[in-house]
Amino acid sequence: MPDHIEVILRSIISFSLLLVGARILGKQTIAQMTMFDFVAAISLGAISGNLAFNTSVKVHHIIIAFTIYVAILFLIAIISLKNRKGRKLLAGDPTIVIQNGKVLEQNMKKMRYTLDYLNQQLREKDVFNIDEVLFAMVETNGTLTVQKKPEFRNVTRQDLMIAVTPEQRLPIELIMDGDIIKENLKQNNLTLSWLESELEKRHLTTHDVVYAVLAVNGNMYVDTYKDNIKSPIDKE
Structure with a gap:
Protein backbone atom coordinates (compact mmCIF):
# COMPACT_ATOMS: atom_id res chain seq x y z
CA MET A 1 0.00 0.00 0.00
CA LEU A 90 -7.72 12.98 41.10
CA ALA A 91 -9.34 16.38 40.73
CA GLY A 92 -8.12 18.13 43.88
CA ASP A 93 -10.04 20.73 45.89
CA PRO A 94 -10.99 24.32 45.09
CA THR A 95 -8.51 26.83 46.51
CA ILE A 96 -9.71 30.00 48.21
CA VAL A 97 -7.69 33.04 47.10
CA ILE A 98 -9.82 35.78 48.69
CA GLN A 99 -11.48 35.27 52.08
CA ASN A 100 -13.58 37.96 53.78
CA GLY A 101 -12.12 40.50 51.36
CA LYS A 102 -8.51 39.55 52.14
CA VAL A 103 -6.16 38.10 49.51
CA LEU A 104 -4.59 34.82 50.70
CA GLU A 105 -1.08 35.13 49.34
CA GLN A 106 0.09 31.77 50.71
CA ASN A 107 -2.66 29.87 48.90
CA MET A 108 -1.82 31.74 45.71
CA LYS A 109 1.87 30.97 46.15
CA LYS A 110 1.18 27.23 46.44
CA MET A 111 -0.61 27.32 43.07
CA ARG A 112 1.91 29.73 41.52
CA TYR A 113 -1.10 31.97 40.95
CA THR A 114 -0.17 35.63 40.45
CA LEU A 115 -2.01 38.82 41.31
CA ASP A 116 -1.99 39.75 37.63
CA TYR A 117 -3.84 36.56 36.77
CA LEU A 118 -6.24 37.05 39.69
CA ASN A 119 -7.10 40.53 38.43
CA GLN A 120 -7.53 39.20 34.89
CA GLN A 121 -9.98 36.52 36.02
CA LEU A 122 -11.84 39.04 38.17
CA ARG A 123 -12.26 41.33 35.15
CA GLU A 124 -13.65 38.36 33.23
CA LYS A 125 -16.30 38.24 35.97
CA ASP A 126 -16.97 41.99 35.44
CA VAL A 127 -15.18 42.85 38.69
CA PHE A 128 -12.77 45.72 38.15
CA ASN A 129 -12.42 46.67 41.83
CA ILE A 130 -11.03 43.90 44.04
CA ASP A 131 -12.55 45.66 47.05
CA GLU A 132 -15.97 44.44 45.85
CA VAL A 133 -15.02 40.78 46.46
CA LEU A 134 -15.98 38.92 49.62
CA PHE A 135 -14.86 35.43 48.59
CA ALA A 136 -13.06 34.10 45.52
CA MET A 137 -11.88 30.57 44.84
CA VAL A 138 -10.09 28.81 42.02
CA GLU A 139 -12.11 25.73 41.05
CA THR A 140 -10.52 22.41 40.12
CA ASN A 141 -10.88 23.23 36.41
CA GLY A 142 -8.99 26.52 36.83
CA THR A 143 -11.96 28.91 36.67
CA LEU A 144 -12.47 31.59 39.29
CA THR A 145 -15.71 31.72 41.27
CA VAL A 146 -16.52 35.05 42.88
CA GLN A 147 -18.96 36.11 45.60
CA LYS A 148 -19.27 39.87 45.91
CA LYS A 149 -19.87 41.76 49.12
CA PRO A 150 -23.60 42.29 49.78
CA GLU A 151 -23.49 46.00 48.91
CA PHE A 152 -22.08 45.24 45.45
CA ARG A 153 -24.43 42.43 44.45
CA ASN A 154 -27.06 42.87 41.77
CA VAL A 155 -30.57 43.61 43.02
CA THR A 156 -33.04 40.84 42.24
CA ARG A 157 -36.82 40.88 41.87
CA GLN A 158 -37.02 39.02 45.16
CA ASP A 159 -35.10 41.83 46.88
CA LEU A 160 -37.63 44.35 45.54
CA MET A 161 -40.59 42.03 46.28
CA ILE A 162 -41.72 42.14 42.64
CA ALA A 163 -44.06 39.36 41.53
CA VAL A 164 -42.46 36.89 39.14
CA THR A 165 -44.19 34.71 36.56
CA PRO A 166 -42.98 31.10 37.02
CA GLU A 167 -40.96 29.67 34.12
CA GLN A 168 -41.33 25.95 33.59
CA ARG A 169 -39.65 25.40 30.25
CA LEU A 170 -36.75 26.50 28.06
CA PRO A 171 -37.09 28.51 24.84
CA ILE A 172 -38.31 26.27 22.01
CA GLU A 173 -36.45 26.31 18.70
CA LEU A 174 -39.02 25.97 15.94
CA ILE A 175 -36.98 26.60 12.80
CA MET A 176 -33.22 26.08 12.51
CA ASP A 177 -31.25 26.81 9.34
CA GLY A 178 -34.50 27.03 7.43
CA ASP A 179 -35.72 23.58 8.54
CA ILE A 180 -38.80 23.18 10.72
CA ILE A 181 -37.98 21.16 13.87
CA LYS A 182 -41.08 19.00 13.91
CA GLU A 183 -39.94 17.08 17.00
CA ASN A 184 -39.95 20.28 19.07
CA LEU A 185 -43.41 21.16 17.81
CA LYS A 186 -44.71 17.72 18.72
CA GLN A 187 -43.12 17.64 22.20
CA ASN A 188 -44.65 21.00 23.08
CA ASN A 189 -48.11 20.32 21.64
CA LEU A 190 -47.64 22.84 18.83
CA THR A 191 -48.83 22.32 15.28
CA LEU A 192 -47.43 23.24 11.91
CA SER A 193 -50.59 25.22 11.14
CA TRP A 194 -50.07 27.25 14.34
CA LEU A 195 -46.49 28.05 13.31
CA GLU A 196 -47.60 29.06 9.83
CA SER A 197 -50.32 31.30 11.23
CA GLU A 198 -47.84 32.99 13.59
CA LEU A 199 -45.51 33.66 10.67
CA GLU A 200 -48.41 34.86 8.54
CA LYS A 201 -49.07 37.57 11.16
CA ARG A 202 -45.57 38.80 10.35
CA HIS A 203 -46.26 38.53 6.60
CA LEU A 204 -43.82 35.62 6.33
CA THR A 205 -43.84 32.00 5.25
CA THR A 206 -41.70 29.16 6.54
CA HIS A 207 -39.52 29.49 3.42
CA ASP A 208 -38.56 33.06 4.45
CA VAL A 209 -37.29 32.09 7.88
CA VAL A 210 -33.79 30.90 8.75
CA TYR A 211 -34.30 30.79 12.53
CA ALA A 212 -37.33 30.98 14.82
CA VAL A 213 -37.53 30.41 18.56
CA LEU A 214 -40.46 30.65 20.98
CA ALA A 215 -39.40 32.40 24.18
CA VAL A 216 -40.58 31.47 27.66
CA ASN A 217 -42.84 34.55 27.77
CA GLY A 218 -44.62 33.45 24.60
CA ASN A 219 -42.94 35.91 22.25
CA MET A 220 -41.42 34.53 19.07
CA TYR A 221 -38.07 35.67 17.71
CA VAL A 222 -37.83 35.32 13.94
CA ASP A 223 -34.80 35.87 11.73
CA THR A 224 -35.27 35.86 7.96
CA TYR A 225 -32.93 35.24 5.06
CA LYS A 226 -33.50 38.82 3.87
CA ASP A 227 -32.21 41.16 6.57
CA ASN A 228 -32.96 44.35 4.62
CA ILE A 229 -29.70 45.91 5.77
CA LYS A 230 -28.05 47.94 3.05
CA SER A 231 -24.57 48.15 4.61
CA PRO A 232 -23.82 45.27 7.00
CA ILE A 233 -21.17 46.25 9.56
CA ASP A 234 -19.28 42.98 9.23
CA LYS A 235 -19.27 42.97 5.44
CA GLU A 236 -15.82 42.05 4.10
Missing part, protein backbone atom coordinates in the same frame (compact mmCIF):
# COMPACT_ATOMS: atom_id res chain seq x y z
CA PRO A 2 1.41 3.47 -0.90
CA ASP A 3 2.54 5.50 2.12
CA HIS A 4 0.17 8.41 1.47
CA ILE A 5 -2.84 6.09 1.25
CA GLU A 6 -1.82 4.41 4.50
CA VAL A 7 -1.46 7.76 6.26
CA ILE A 8 -4.90 8.84 5.04
CA LEU A 9 -6.52 5.63 6.28
CA ARG A 10 -4.66 5.75 9.60
CA SER A 11 -5.72 9.38 10.10
CA ILE A 12 -9.37 8.50 9.54
CA ILE A 13 -9.09 5.62 12.03
CA SER A 14 -7.28 7.89 14.52
CA PHE A 15 -9.95 10.60 14.31
CA SER A 16 -12.72 8.02 14.64
CA LEU A 17 -11.08 6.55 17.73
CA LEU A 18 -10.83 9.99 19.34
CA LEU A 19 -14.53 10.62 18.71
CA VAL A 20 -15.48 7.25 20.18
CA GLY A 21 -13.22 7.81 23.17
CA ALA A 22 -14.67 11.27 23.80
CA ARG A 23 -18.21 9.86 23.66
CA ILE A 24 -17.34 7.11 26.15
CA LEU A 25 -15.57 9.43 28.59
CA GLY A 26 -18.41 11.98 28.45
CA LYS A 27 -18.79 15.73 28.17
CA GLN A 28 -17.11 16.52 31.47
CA THR A 29 -13.69 15.83 29.94
CA ILE A 30 -14.23 18.83 27.66
CA ALA A 31 -16.47 21.15 29.62
CA GLN A 32 -14.91 20.77 33.09
CA MET A 33 -11.33 19.75 32.47
CA THR A 34 -9.37 19.12 35.65
CA MET A 35 -5.64 18.41 35.86
CA PHE A 36 -6.35 14.69 35.52
CA ASP A 37 -8.58 15.28 32.47
CA PHE A 38 -5.87 17.48 30.94
CA VAL A 39 -3.24 14.73 31.29
CA ALA A 40 -5.70 12.15 29.93
CA ALA A 41 -6.54 14.31 26.89
CA ILE A 42 -2.86 14.84 26.06
CA SER A 43 -2.14 11.10 26.36
CA LEU A 44 -5.06 10.11 24.13
CA GLY A 45 -4.02 12.76 21.62
CA ALA A 46 -0.46 11.45 21.56
CA ILE A 47 -1.61 7.88 20.98
CA SER A 48 -3.97 8.98 18.20
CA GLY A 49 -1.26 11.12 16.64
CA ASN A 50 1.10 8.15 16.48
CA LEU A 51 -1.62 6.09 14.86
CA ALA A 52 -2.07 8.76 12.19
CA PHE A 53 1.53 9.28 11.01
CA ASN A 54 3.86 6.79 12.70
CA THR A 55 3.69 4.06 10.08
CA SER A 56 6.46 2.06 11.81
CA VAL A 57 4.02 1.16 14.61
CA LYS A 58 1.39 -1.46 13.83
CA VAL A 59 -2.17 -0.17 13.75
CA HIS A 60 -3.61 -2.90 15.96
CA HIS A 61 -0.98 -2.26 18.65
CA ILE A 62 -1.97 1.41 18.89
CA ILE A 63 -5.68 0.53 18.88
CA ILE A 64 -5.08 -1.88 21.77
CA ALA A 65 -3.14 0.79 23.68
CA PHE A 66 -5.87 3.37 23.00
CA THR A 67 -8.62 0.96 24.08
CA ILE A 68 -6.81 0.09 27.32
CA TYR A 69 -6.21 3.76 28.06
CA VAL A 70 -9.88 4.68 27.50
CA ALA A 71 -10.96 1.72 29.65
CA ILE A 72 -8.67 2.82 32.50
CA LEU A 73 -9.89 6.41 32.26
CA PHE A 74 -13.52 5.26 32.20
CA LEU A 75 -12.93 3.05 35.25
CA ILE A 76 -11.25 5.91 37.11
CA ALA A 77 -14.18 8.19 36.20
CA ILE A 78 -16.61 5.64 37.68
CA ILE A 79 -14.52 5.39 40.85
CA SER A 80 -14.43 9.19 41.10
CA LEU A 81 -18.20 9.31 40.69
CA LYS A 82 -18.81 6.86 43.52
CA ASN A 83 -15.92 7.69 45.83
CA ARG A 84 -15.41 11.20 47.21
CA LYS A 85 -11.85 10.53 48.37
CA GLY A 86 -10.91 9.21 44.94
CA ARG A 87 -12.48 12.27 43.33
CA LYS A 88 -10.50 14.59 45.58
CA LEU A 89 -7.28 12.67 44.86
Whole structure:
Protein backbone atom coordinates (compact mmCIF):
# COMPACT_ATOMS: atom_id res chain seq x y z
CA MET A 1 0.00 0.00 0.00
CA PRO A 2 1.41 3.47 -0.90
CA ASP A 3 2.54 5.50 2.12
CA HIS A 4 0.17 8.41 1.47
CA ILE A 5 -2.84 6.09 1.25
CA GLU A 6 -1.82 4.41 4.50
CA VAL A 7 -1.46 7.76 6.26
CA ILE A 8 -4.90 8.84 5.04
CA LEU A 9 -6.52 5.63 6.28
CA ARG A 10 -4.66 5.75 9.60
CA SER A 11 -5.72 9.38 10.10
CA ILE A 12 -9.37 8.50 9.54
CA ILE A 13 -9.09 5.62 12.03
CA SER A 14 -7.28 7.89 14.52
CA PHE A 15 -9.95 10.60 14.31
CA SER A 16 -12.72 8.02 14.64
CA LEU A 17 -11.08 6.55 17.73
CA LEU A 18 -10.83 9.99 19.34
CA LEU A 19 -14.53 10.62 18.71
CA VAL A 20 -15.48 7.25 20.18
CA GLY A 21 -13.22 7.81 23.17
CA ALA A 22 -14.67 11.27 23.80
CA ARG A 23 -18.21 9.86 23.66
CA ILE A 24 -17.34 7.11 26.15
CA LEU A 25 -15.57 9.43 28.59
CA GLY A 26 -18.41 11.98 28.45
CA LYS A 27 -18.79 15.73 28.17
CA GLN A 28 -17.11 16.52 31.47
CA THR A 29 -13.69 15.83 29.94
CA ILE A 30 -14.23 18.83 27.66
CA ALA A 31 -16.47 21.15 29.62
CA GLN A 32 -14.91 20.77 33.09
CA MET A 33 -11.33 19.75 32.47
CA THR A 34 -9.37 19.12 35.65
CA MET A 35 -5.64 18.41 35.86
CA PHE A 36 -6.35 14.69 35.52
CA ASP A 37 -8.58 15.28 32.47
CA PHE A 38 -5.87 17.48 30.94
CA VAL A 39 -3.24 14.73 31.29
CA ALA A 40 -5.70 12.15 29.93
CA ALA A 41 -6.54 14.31 26.89
CA ILE A 42 -2.86 14.84 26.06
CA SER A 43 -2.14 11.10 26.36
CA LEU A 44 -5.06 10.11 24.13
CA GLY A 45 -4.02 12.76 21.62
CA ALA A 46 -0.46 11.45 21.56
CA ILE A 47 -1.61 7.88 20.98
CA SER A 48 -3.97 8.98 18.20
CA GLY A 49 -1.26 11.12 16.64
CA ASN A 50 1.10 8.15 16.48
CA LEU A 51 -1.62 6.09 14.86
CA ALA A 52 -2.07 8.76 12.19
CA PHE A 53 1.53 9.28 11.01
CA ASN A 54 3.86 6.79 12.70
CA THR A 55 3.69 4.06 10.08
CA SER A 56 6.46 2.06 11.81
CA VAL A 57 4.02 1.16 14.61
CA LYS A 58 1.39 -1.46 13.83
CA VAL A 59 -2.17 -0.17 13.75
CA HIS A 60 -3.61 -2.90 15.96
CA HIS A 61 -0.98 -2.26 18.65
CA ILE A 62 -1.97 1.41 18.89
CA ILE A 63 -5.68 0.53 18.88
CA ILE A 64 -5.08 -1.88 21.77
CA ALA A 65 -3.14 0.79 23.68
CA PHE A 66 -5.87 3.37 23.00
CA THR A 67 -8.62 0.96 24.08
CA ILE A 68 -6.81 0.09 27.32
CA TYR A 69 -6.21 3.76 28.06
CA VAL A 70 -9.88 4.68 27.50
CA ALA A 71 -10.96 1.72 29.65
CA ILE A 72 -8.67 2.82 32.50
CA LEU A 73 -9.89 6.41 32.26
CA PHE A 74 -13.52 5.26 32.20
CA LEU A 75 -12.93 3.05 35.25
CA ILE A 76 -11.25 5.91 37.11
CA ALA A 77 -14.18 8.19 36.20
CA ILE A 78 -16.61 5.64 37.68
CA ILE A 79 -14.52 5.39 40.85
CA SER A 80 -14.43 9.19 41.10
CA LEU A 81 -18.20 9.31 40.69
CA LYS A 82 -18.81 6.86 43.52
CA ASN A 83 -15.92 7.69 45.83
CA ARG A 84 -15.41 11.20 47.21
CA LYS A 85 -11.85 10.53 48.37
CA GLY A 86 -10.91 9.21 44.94
CA ARG A 87 -12.48 12.27 43.33
CA LYS A 88 -10.50 14.59 45.58
CA LEU A 89 -7.28 12.67 44.86
CA LEU A 90 -7.72 12.98 41.10
CA ALA A 91 -9.34 16.38 40.73
CA GLY A 92 -8.12 18.13 43.88
CA ASP A 93 -10.04 20.73 45.89
CA PRO A 94 -10.99 24.32 45.09
CA THR A 95 -8.51 26.83 46.51
CA ILE A 96 -9.71 30.00 48.21
CA VAL A 97 -7.69 33.04 47.10
CA ILE A 98 -9.82 35.78 48.69
CA GLN A 99 -11.48 35.27 52.08
CA ASN A 100 -13.58 37.96 53.78
CA GLY A 101 -12.12 40.50 51.36
CA LYS A 102 -8.51 39.55 52.14
CA VAL A 103 -6.16 38.10 49.51
CA LEU A 104 -4.59 34.82 50.70
CA GLU A 105 -1.08 35.13 49.34
CA GLN A 106 0.09 31.77 50.71
CA ASN A 107 -2.66 29.87 48.90
CA MET A 108 -1.82 31.74 45.71
CA LYS A 109 1.87 30.97 46.15
CA LYS A 110 1.18 27.23 46.44
CA MET A 111 -0.61 27.32 43.07
CA ARG A 112 1.91 29.73 41.52
CA TYR A 113 -1.10 31.97 40.95
CA THR A 114 -0.17 35.63 40.45
CA LEU A 115 -2.01 38.82 41.31
CA ASP A 116 -1.99 39.75 37.63
CA TYR A 117 -3.84 36.56 36.77
CA LEU A 118 -6.24 37.05 39.69
CA ASN A 119 -7.10 40.53 38.43
CA GLN A 120 -7.53 39.20 34.89
CA GLN A 121 -9.98 36.52 36.02
CA LEU A 122 -11.84 39.04 38.17
CA ARG A 123 -12.26 41.33 35.15
CA GLU A 124 -13.65 38.36 33.23
CA LYS A 125 -16.30 38.24 35.97
CA ASP A 126 -16.97 41.99 35.44
CA VAL A 127 -15.18 42.85 38.69
CA PHE A 128 -12.77 45.72 38.15
CA ASN A 129 -12.42 46.67 41.83
CA ILE A 130 -11.03 43.90 44.04
CA ASP A 131 -12.55 45.66 47.05
CA GLU A 132 -15.97 44.44 45.85
CA VAL A 133 -15.02 40.78 46.46
CA LEU A 134 -15.98 38.92 49.62
CA PHE A 135 -14.86 35.43 48.59
CA ALA A 136 -13.06 34.10 45.52
CA MET A 137 -11.88 30.57 44.84
CA VAL A 138 -10.09 28.81 42.02
CA GLU A 139 -12.11 25.73 41.05
CA THR A 140 -10.52 22.41 40.12
CA ASN A 141 -10.88 23.23 36.41
CA GLY A 142 -8.99 26.52 36.83
CA THR A 143 -11.96 28.91 36.67
CA LEU A 144 -12.47 31.59 39.29
CA THR A 145 -15.71 31.72 41.27
CA VAL A 146 -16.52 35.05 42.88
CA GLN A 147 -18.96 36.11 45.60
CA LYS A 148 -19.27 39.87 45.91
CA LYS A 149 -19.87 41.76 49.12
CA PRO A 150 -23.60 42.29 49.78
CA GLU A 151 -23.49 46.00 48.91
CA PHE A 152 -22.08 45.24 45.45
CA ARG A 153 -24.43 42.43 44.45
CA ASN A 154 -27.06 42.87 41.77
CA VAL A 155 -30.57 43.61 43.02
CA THR A 156 -33.04 40.84 42.24
CA ARG A 157 -36.82 40.88 41.87
CA GLN A 158 -37.02 39.02 45.16
CA ASP A 159 -35.10 41.83 46.88
CA LEU A 160 -37.63 44.35 45.54
CA MET A 161 -40.59 42.03 46.28
CA ILE A 162 -41.72 42.14 42.64
CA ALA A 163 -44.06 39.36 41.53
CA VAL A 164 -42.46 36.89 39.14
CA THR A 165 -44.19 34.71 36.56
CA PRO A 166 -42.98 31.10 37.02
CA GLU A 167 -40.96 29.67 34.12
CA GLN A 168 -41.33 25.95 33.59
CA ARG A 169 -39.65 25.40 30.25
CA LEU A 170 -36.75 26.50 28.06
CA PRO A 171 -37.09 28.51 24.84
CA ILE A 172 -38.31 26.27 22.01
CA GLU A 173 -36.45 26.31 18.70
CA LEU A 174 -39.02 25.97 15.94
CA ILE A 175 -36.98 26.60 12.80
CA MET A 176 -33.22 26.08 12.51
CA ASP A 177 -31.25 26.81 9.34
CA GLY A 178 -34.50 27.03 7.43
CA ASP A 179 -35.72 23.58 8.54
CA ILE A 180 -38.80 23.18 10.72
CA ILE A 181 -37.98 21.16 13.87
CA LYS A 182 -41.08 19.00 13.91
CA GLU A 183 -39.94 17.08 17.00
CA ASN A 184 -39.95 20.28 19.07
CA LEU A 185 -43.41 21.16 17.81
CA LYS A 186 -44.71 17.72 18.72
CA GLN A 187 -43.12 17.64 22.20
CA ASN A 188 -44.65 21.00 23.08
CA ASN A 189 -48.11 20.32 21.64
CA LEU A 190 -47.64 22.84 18.83
CA THR A 191 -48.83 22.32 15.28
CA LEU A 192 -47.43 23.24 11.91
CA SER A 193 -50.59 25.22 11.14
CA TRP A 194 -50.07 27.25 14.34
CA LEU A 195 -46.49 28.05 13.31
CA GLU A 196 -47.60 29.06 9.83
CA SER A 197 -50.32 31.30 11.23
CA GLU A 198 -47.84 32.99 13.59
CA LEU A 199 -45.51 33.66 10.67
CA GLU A 200 -48.41 34.86 8.54
CA LYS A 201 -49.07 37.57 11.16
CA ARG A 202 -45.57 38.80 10.35
CA HIS A 203 -46.26 38.53 6.60
CA LEU A 204 -43.82 35.62 6.33
CA THR A 205 -43.84 32.00 5.25
CA THR A 206 -41.70 29.16 6.54
CA HIS A 207 -39.52 29.49 3.42
CA ASP A 208 -38.56 33.06 4.45
CA VAL A 209 -37.29 32.09 7.88
CA VAL A 210 -33.79 30.90 8.75
CA TYR A 211 -34.30 30.79 12.53
CA ALA A 212 -37.33 30.98 14.82
CA VAL A 213 -37.53 30.41 18.56
CA LEU A 214 -40.46 30.65 20.98
CA ALA A 215 -39.40 32.40 24.18
CA VAL A 216 -40.58 31.47 27.66
CA ASN A 217 -42.84 34.55 27.77
CA GLY A 218 -44.62 33.45 24.60
CA ASN A 219 -42.94 35.91 22.25
CA MET A 220 -41.42 34.53 19.07
CA TYR A 221 -38.07 35.67 17.71
CA VAL A 222 -37.83 35.32 13.94
CA ASP A 223 -34.80 35.87 11.73
CA THR A 224 -35.27 35.86 7.96
CA TYR A 225 -32.93 35.24 5.06
CA LYS A 226 -33.50 38.82 3.87
CA ASP A 227 -32.21 41.16 6.57
CA ASN A 228 -32.96 44.35 4.62
CA ILE A 229 -29.70 45.91 5.77
CA LYS A 230 -28.05 47.94 3.05
CA SER A 231 -24.57 48.15 4.61
CA PRO A 232 -23.82 45.27 7.00
CA ILE A 233 -21.17 46.25 9.56
CA ASP A 234 -19.28 42.98 9.23
CA LYS A 235 -19.27 42.97 5.44
CA GLU A 236 -15.82 42.05 4.10
